Amino acid sequence: MSAKTNTAGLAVRRAAAQRLQLVLTGAPFIPFGAADFEDGRERALANRLVTTALRRHGQINKVLDKVLEKGTPKRAGLFEPAIRLGIAQLLFLPELGDHAALHLAVETIKRDRRASRFAKLANAALRNVQRQAESWPLRAQDLVPDWMFARWTKRYGETQALRMAEMVLDQPPLDLVFKKGVLPEQDEAGFAHIAPLLPQSYRLAEREASVADLPAYEDGQWWVQDLSSTLPARLAGPLEGKKVLDLCAAPGGKTAQFCDLGGLVTAVEIEKDRLKRLQENLTRLNFHAKLLEADVTQLDGAGEFDVVLLDAPCSATGTYRRHPEVLWHRKERDFAQRAGLQAEMLDAAAKRVAKDGQLIYCTCSLEPEEGENQIEQFLDRHQEFVLAPVQADDLHGWSAPIDVKGYVRALPCLELPNGCTGGTDGFFAARLQRVA
Numbered sequence: 001m002s003a004k005t006n007t008a009g010l011a012v013r014r015a016a017a018q019r020l021q022l023v024l025t026g027a028p029f030i031p032f033g034a035a036d037f038e039d040g041r042e043r044a045l046a047n048r049l050v051t052t053a054l055r056r057h058g059q060i061n062k063v064l065d066k067v068l069e070k071g072t073p074k075r076a077g078l079f080e081p082a083i084r085l086g087i088a089q090l091l092f093l094p095e096l097g098d099h100a101a102l103h104l105a106v107e108t109i110k111r112d113r114r115a116s117r118f119a120k121l122a123n124a125a126l127r128n129v130q131r132q133a134e135s136w137p138l139r140a141q142d143l144v145p146d147w148m149f150a151r152w153t154k155r156y157g158e159t160q161a162l163r164m165a166e167m168v169l170d171q172p173p174l175d176l177v178f179k180k181g182v183l184p185e186q187d188e189a190g191f192a193h194i195a196p197l198l199p200q201s202y203r204l205a206e207r208e209a210s211v212a213d214l215p216a217y218e219d220g221q222w223w224v225q226d227l228s229s230t231l232p233a234r235l236a237g238p239l240e241g242k243k244v245l246d247l248c249a250a251p252g253g254k255t256a257q258f259c260d261l262g263g264l265v266t267a268v269e270i271e272k273d274r275l276k277r278l279q280e281n282l283t284r285l286n287f288h289a290k291l292l293e294a295d296v297t298q299l300d301g302a303g304e305f306d307v308v309l310l311d312a313p314c315s316a317t318g319t320y321r322r323h324p325e326v327l328w329h330r331k332e333r334d335f336a337q338r339a340g341l342q343a344e345m346l347d348a349a350a351k352r353v354a355k356d357g358q359l360i361y362c363t364c365s366l367e368p369e370e371g372e373n374q375i376e377q378f379l380d381r382h383q384e385f386v387l388a389p390v391q392a393d394d395l396h397g398w399s400a401p402i403d404v405k406g407y408v409r410a411l412p413c414l415e416l417p418n419g420c421t422g423g424t425d426g427f428f429a430a431r432l433q434r435v436a
């Protein structure tokens with residue numbers, strides 16, 4: 001290894017350790033951008049290191065339990081993130097070389113004021129990992145917390161739970177929604193590798209450019225939206241001339257769908273910056289909606305919308321392939337707490353639905369407290385609503401995400417339309433109708 005590679009390699013490991021440290025203390029992972037690393041290869045390496053450590057977090061926990069008998073030292077600065085990155089390289093990125101993995105992890109620790117006194121410990125632990133690299137028992141179920149795996153098994157069965165756990169290793173694909181009547185140009189100048197999922201939804205088989213550099217971005221011909229996230233708005237049916245209230249709307253994937261379907265859309269969002277982003281997204285797409293910066297639970301008005309959609313804030317466990325850290329940041333008790341706010345929001349949303357109108361509720365959660373249970377409790381509180389079960393026709397004949405009660409329960413490991421591969425985000429949606 002040349003001195004130059006070594007210095008650059010160390011800078012990448014140090015930055016990766018600092019970024020991973022933030023995530024270990026509860027922050028979401030924000031990928032490195034051009035401002036962090038001008039050199040694209042260094043940037044890609046830093047992102048790959050942190051992402052691998054996060055996707056493999058549960059398995060690395062098990063390895064750490066074995067090689068650090070007394071546990072991870074406390075108040076030890078970059079010790080924990082650096083040793084995690086070292087293990088991630090040794091076991092899961094062998095092409096980067098064992099020597100680099102070990103040496104650069106230990107150097108990162110040596111040069112950190114708080115961690116340096118543990119450099120020998122790190123060295124011994126990483127050598128131990130290296131010696132036994134072939135024999136660590138790396139189980140798929142360890143990719144998610146034990147309590148969450150037990151929940152998934154109870155709810156979805158062991159086979160699906162294992163498949164879902166394995167999917168934390170996958171880089172999620174990029175799905176685009178094209179405006180009504182627009183078809184992607186399928187050639188080298190346009191989208192050479194794109195596959196249809198459902199009407200208007202396409203999957204990019206290869207992502208070679210950043211989103212803003214993809215064809216026709218500036219023309220506003222399409223927006224990014226994972227397949228399962230498009231399902232709730234599809235339940236509304238034709239919207240020409242209908243009044244639609246989109247609650248918890250930013251960044252606006254569903255707002256765009258409603259505008260595209262011809263709805264007269266009012267979108268509500270509590271966070272100013274996110275509302276601004278929503279407006280920018282609509283402007284690029286040349287869509288128009290009335291935007292309100294407001295708290296859904298504090299809105300005035302009653303019975304004036306044909307369709308109300310509530311995309312409630314939730315644990316977001318369904319997005320774990322994009323954000324593997326959600327699996328480790330969540331606690332089981334969180335679900336019940338969030339469910340209280342979701343119920344309050346649902347009650348507020350219900351007031352705005354006109355007679356015979358629809359209320360669509362959705363979350364990107366895999367947890368029943370934020371999905372099925374929420375709706376069953378809502379129907380107990382609100383006799384003026386009934387469940388309008390989702391039919392395969394509502395989803396253009398795709399029945400895989402519809403459960404026996406007529407809820408949309410999209411699991412990441414679902415069989416996709418048109419034989420597409422690559423999974424989807426976890427999502428729940430229910431459609432209710434106001435009957436009195």
Ligand SMILES: C[S@@+](CC[C@H](N)C(=O)[O-])C[C@H]1O[C@@H](n2cnc3c(N)ncnc32)[C@H](O)[C@@H]1O
Pocket residue numbers: 247248249250251252253254255268269270271274294295296297311312313314
């Ligand atoms: C799951 S995201 C919505 C995604 C969006 N519907 C889409 O399709 O792009 C939830 C949003 O709800 C917003 N939110 C959270 N609490 C809210 C409240 N009390 N009132 C209004 N918006 C809220 C959050 O700021 C966040 O933007």
